[in-house]
Amino acid sequence: MRDKKLLHPELQAKIALLEKELGKENIKIGWAETLRTKAEQDNLYAKGRSKPGPKVTNAPGDSYRSMHQWGIAADFYLIMDIDGDGQTKDDAYNNAKKTFNRVGQVAKKLGLEWGGDWRSIKDLPHLQLSQWGSTPTKLIATYGTPKKFMKSASWGTSSGKKAAGNASKAQKNTDKAATRIKSAQSFNKAYAGVYKAAANCNLMAGPGTGVVATLEKGTQVQCYGYYTKKNGKVYLFVQAGKKTGFIQKEKLNK
Numbered sequence: 009m010r011d012k013k014l015l016h017p018e019l020q021a022k023i024a025l026l027e028k029e030l031g032k033e034n035i036k037i038g039w040a041e042t043l044r045t046k047a048e049q050d051n052l053y054a055k056g057r058s059k060p061g062p063k064v065t066n067a068p069g070d071s072y073r074s075m076h077q078w079g080i081a082a083d084f085y086l087i088m089d090i091d092g093d094g095q096t097k098d099d100a101y102n103n104a105k106k107t108f109n110r111v112g113q114v115a116k117k118l119g120l121e122w123g124g125d126w127r128s129i130k131d132l133p134h135l136q137l138s139q140w141g142s143t144p145t146k147l148i149a150t151y152g153t154p155k156k157f158m159k160s161a162s163w164g165t166s167s168g169k170k171a172a173g174n175a176s177k178a179q180k181n182t183d184k185a186a187t188r189i190k191s192a193q194s195f196n197k198a199y200a201g202v203y204k205a206a207a208n209c210n211l212m213a214g215p216g217t218g219v220v221a222t223l224e225k226g227t228q229v230q231c232y233g234y235y236t237k238k239n240g241k242v243y244l245f246v247q248a249g250k251k252t253g254f255i256q257k258e259k260l261n262k
């Protein structure tokens with residue numbers, strides 16, 4: 009199956025966040041495998057047994073030994089032109105630029121387990137929720153079958169939805185912080201010009217609130233004359249690289 013909607017709600021939420029984060033780095037991924045049905049697992053198990061080819065798994069469908077059968081794992085591939093030949097199809101599993109490692113790194117920041125960290129067989133495209141351990145042992149002991157797990161509270165009703173909600177809330181807050189730059193209230197041509205940070209300081213979303221970025225001492229910023237006065241202090245509205253925000257005038261040298 010390739011349908012993300014069949015996955016545990018928390019994994020769906022984390023996948024959405026992951027894709028968004030990777031988008032900022034121009035990394036595009038697709039999903040080769042999400043929920044694996046019993047029939048699909050049986051089909052894999054048959055390879056190298058009743059069907060030709062090498063064996064690919066030791067887990068028959070009714071053993072539920074694959075995390076994919078529990079809806080808490082997904083395998084990604086790249087939709088990118090890694091080798092620069094103008095095509096993406098031949099690079100779905102091209103790790104020449106360590107893109108799989110980067111995806112794994114970002115996924116781990118979201119609390120996911122990455123198959124690339126496994127010691128025995130490294131599984132670079134594999135990601136899974138981490139709270140039930142690396143293997144289905146705990147799930148099997150607790151729920152017996154994926155079907156029962158999917159009807160349980162930890163799937164859709166309470167914790168799963170809550171976790172999904174928390175994940176999307178966290179993303180919304182990040183988005184808000186990025187877009188909620190207040191507009192400057194006043195203009196004074198004399199304030200326009202290039203400044204340098206006198207010390208390490210914060211670029212703020214508003215006068216004195218909401219850190220947008222930390223600027224190192226000596227960082228150049230540009231002010232076009234807009235500012236806001238708050239509690240007797242002047243906060244210049246400045247551009248620092250691609251970011252804009254407020255910095256207290258005292259912390260800048262012209």
Ligand SMILES: [Zn+2]
Pocket residue numbers: 076081082083131133134135
């Ligand atoms: Zn996998």
